Amino acid sequence: MAAANFIPRTSFPAPTLPRAYFLGHHAKAIRKMREMTADIDLIYEVRDARAPLSTRNTIFDSIIGVKPRVVVYTKKDLSAIHPEMFRAWHPRGDYCTVNTHDHTSVKSLVNLSKRLCANRESFFGLRVMIMGMPNVGKSSLLNTLRHAGVGRRKAAKTGALAGVTRNISSYVKIHEDPDILVYDTPGVSLPKTIDAETMLTLSTIGSISVGLVDPTIQADYLLYQLNLVDPSGSLYIKYSPPTNDIEDFLTSYCLRMHRLSKGGYPDLLGAATHWVDRWRKGLEGRIAFDDFKNPSAYKEWEAAHDERRRKERGQQSDQKFRVA
Numbered sequence: 573m574a575a576a577n578f579i580p581r582t583s584f585p586a587p588t589l590p591r592a593y594f595l596g597h598h599a600k601a602i603r604k605m606r607e608m609t610a611d612i613d614l615i616y617e618v619r620d621a622r623a624p625l626s627t628r629n630t631i632f633d634s635i636i637g638v639k640p641r642v643v644v645y646t647k648k649d650l651s652a653i654h655p656e657m658f659r660a661w662h663p664r665g666d667y668c669t670v671n672t673h674d675h676t677s678v679k680s681l682v683n684l685s686k687r688l689c690a691n692r693e694s695f696f697g698l699r700v701m702i703m704g705m706p707n708v709g710k711s712s713l714l715n716t717l718r719h720a721g722v723g724r725r726k727a728a729k730t731g732a733l734a735g736v737t738r739n740i741s742s743y744v745k746i747h748e749d750p751d752i753l754v755y756d757t758p759g760v761s762l763p764k765t766i767d768a769e770t771m772l773t774l775s776t777i778g779s780i781s782v783g784l785v786d787p788t789i790q791a792d793y794l795l796y797q798l799n800l801v802d803p804s805g806s807l808y809i810k811y812s813p814p815t816n817d818i819e820d821f822l823t824s825y826c827l828r829m830h831r832l833s834k835g836g837y838p839d840l841l842g843a844a845t846h847w848v849d850r851w852r853k854g855l856e857g858r859i860a861f862d863d864f865k866n867p868s869a870y871k872e873w874e875a876a877h878d879e880r881r882r883k884e885r886g887q888q889s890d891q892k893f894r895v896a
């Protein structure tokens with residue numbers, strides 16, 4: 573189809589998807605977090621800056637209660653969301669955006685933590701617990717804080733796949749004078765049914781287990797999102813002309829990237845995995861899910877978004893959904 577005539581899809585047909593990703597160690601972690609929070613002074617609630625709403629887990633609200641919390645948006649180097657959006661969402665300033673691969677970007681988090689807990693007296697120092705969905709970068713954050721604060725090496729194992737951390741860590745000192753002690757926790761997903769759009773977003777950014785959602789569906793959802801951002805197809809033009817057809821796109825991608833199977837046929841599944849992974853790693857540019865427009869629209873959008881999800885949960889038989 574000629575680029576000038578190209579019209580992107582305005583809705584994505586809800587595919588048949590698993591609507592939950594809640595494992596035994598998630599439930600165990602929640603129980604343990606509830607037990608431990610009485611002795612915790614501050615929570616770092618970690619979300620992915622590419623999908624700030626989809627990686628917000630409301631179960632944490634009930635665990636955290638009235639404890640001070642800083643929302644930490646990781647992967648800011650991969651996110652296309654304007655910093656103003658985060659500022660508009662957190663007018664009290666109790667958040668920060670970080671790239672956990674950059675030690676300088678976590679310093680503001682330490683300063684904010686000291687400020688938030690300035691008037692408390694404790695023999696133990698400031699005790700912080702990190703919480704967040706799987707694969708959002710919690711362990712990477714801990715390691716970077718430790719390196720920036722006390723110059724020590726990696727304390728927690730990290731990995732590109734969801735579910736690397738399985739148990740709550742013992743505390744790790746990330747700052748001296750005042751002492752700041754941090755506990756890492758396993759990524760926890762939503763214990764209830766997840767709406768289709770959130771499930772697609774979480775799987776495309778890698779926050780649920782590989783294999784739960786077909787890579788071709790992830791690639792199709794990515795193509796749909798990229799076409800919404802730029803209908804000229806510029807975000808993937810080096811592989812294919814603008815298209816709404818994932819098979820056409822993946823076939824062009826295979827030819828361009830020489831991804832052919834033994835008989836010379838395009839390896840569509842391999843291409844889907846490869847392309848999505850390149851976006852996850854930032855090799856194709858920055859990306860944003862959860863559809864952000866401008867700061868003033870943010871609050872209304874968030875309310876509409878939550879309402880839509882509530883409705884969708886009530887009408888699970890719906891075959892189609894629209895992105896706001």
Ligand SMILES: Nc1nc2c(ncn2[C@@H]2O[C@H](COP(=O)(O)OP(=O)(O)OP(=O)(O)O)[C@@H](O)[C@H]2O)c(=O)[nH]1
Nearest residue numbers: 647671672707708709710711712731735736737759
């Ligand atoms: N580009 C970029 N990658 C990041 C950032 N933070 C984490 N990552 C990568 O994201 C992946 C997941 O990071 P982890 O720290 O293991 O995530 P986690 O939240 O501890 O994961 P779970 O063990 O599933 O709970 C790793 O490949 C990290 O290198 C970031 O700020 N920028």
